[in-house]
């Protein structure tokens with residue numbers, strides 16, 4: 001337990017405070033604020049009781065941090081470490097903090113303030129007395145990682161004396177050696193064609209074939225919306241999944257969010273700025289790494305042929321190309337086929353999906369094929385059930401099994417996993433937890 005957290009740009013202050021409070025301190029370098037206060041807050045994974053913010057943080061940074069930290073840790077005590085300045089009163093008025101501490105305060109004054117705030121937190125039920133005791137066995141680490149959730153297989157070794165392990169209601173089924181794994185990118189040259197809808201239903205359908213051995217990566221790094229469409233609340237995102245710490249397989253697994261239909265989601269970045277931190281190379285590596293654990297890896301992408309989408313295509317076995325019946329987007333898709341073939345980036349298996357087909361569009365599927373210069377593999381009719389299911393946070397193929405669009409989504413699943421049932425609607429939770 002490290003009850004104290006320091007976010008500061010002053011290495012000198014950090015050294016001083018560490019000398020004073022030792023093992024009880026976790027530190028996040030204030031330089032991380034370049035990526036925003038949300039990012040810094042997302043790095044705090046323990047349950048700190050008191051945060052010291054500063055010195056050398058601006059007013060905006062401090063305010064942003066206080067807001068971001070208190071959302072995640074509502075009982076946190078907050079101390080702003082700031083020199084006495086004329087505008088300090090304004091800071092105190094605007095920022096919801098408990099105390100201001102001068103970085104030049106004596107050791108005694110600093111410790112006395114920490115003690116007073118700790119007492120106040122305990123007296124007000126915001127912390128327990130044990131939260132502030134020194135536990136020297138734990139080495140201080142600059143960026144903490146929560147204890148990973150342990151696979152059920154490992155949980156059986158948990159003894160009465162051992163740590164309490166949160167038992168997940170799911171397992172990562174081991175992938176038998178030699179099992180072929182597939183990665184499927186869902187791409188479209190233009191936005192709003194139905195990539196995310198198809199990617200979600202693909203994950204849901206494939207999870208019936210391989211329960212809990214399917215992972216869906218939201219690689220729409222800036223505006224990914226898979227967790228919203230599935231009503232999930234991710235604790236971690238793709239930013240964590242590609243972070244250095246995720247080199248450890250268990251840490252990588254903790255970056256996944258489980259869906260009760262038997263698949264996992266790598267959530268999109270919590271903000272567009274953080275999405276920018278995920279390089280194309282990192283995305284490619286993530287796909288490869290997840291293929292070592294999961295039978296199916298599905299990648300939802302940003303519209304167009306940006307670098308990330310190209311790298312995703314390089315790392316997959318299958319690509320699902322999605323277009324609606326609009327002539328501009330069909331033409332763009334034809335150009336995309338030509339470009340990918342020229343670049344040698346066309347994945348081995350191509351699935352052409354025309355989405356939101358509508359008799360009133362004035363085009364037949366034959367017309368569409370002429371524009372595309374390629375056969376259409378699946379046509380998904382326009383259906384109001386798609387929006388309804390998304391608003392309900394339930395994948396369409398489980399929300400409305402008889403809907404024509406749901407049936408068409410199932411035929412995309414069948415193309416990738418012919419063993420999938422065209423109508424199945426089994427409970428994957430039951431299948432996974434024997």
Ligand SMILES: Nc1ncnc2c1ncn2[C@@H]1O[C@H](COP(=O)(O)OP(=O)(O)OP(=O)(O)O)[C@@H](O)[C@H]1O
Nearest residue numbers: 191192193194195196197303356381382383386387
């Ligand atoms: N077959 C369909 N019938 C009716 N509405 C649909 C259908 N497919 C998708 N939609 C709706 O179209 C909108 C865009 O779909 P979706 O978000 O899946 O597209 P996208 O390609 O992922 O978009 P973006 O490029 O913004 O990521 C959504 O409101 C979705 O509910």
Ligand SMILES: [Mg+2]
Nearest residue numbers: 195196220225
């Ligand atoms: Mg999308």
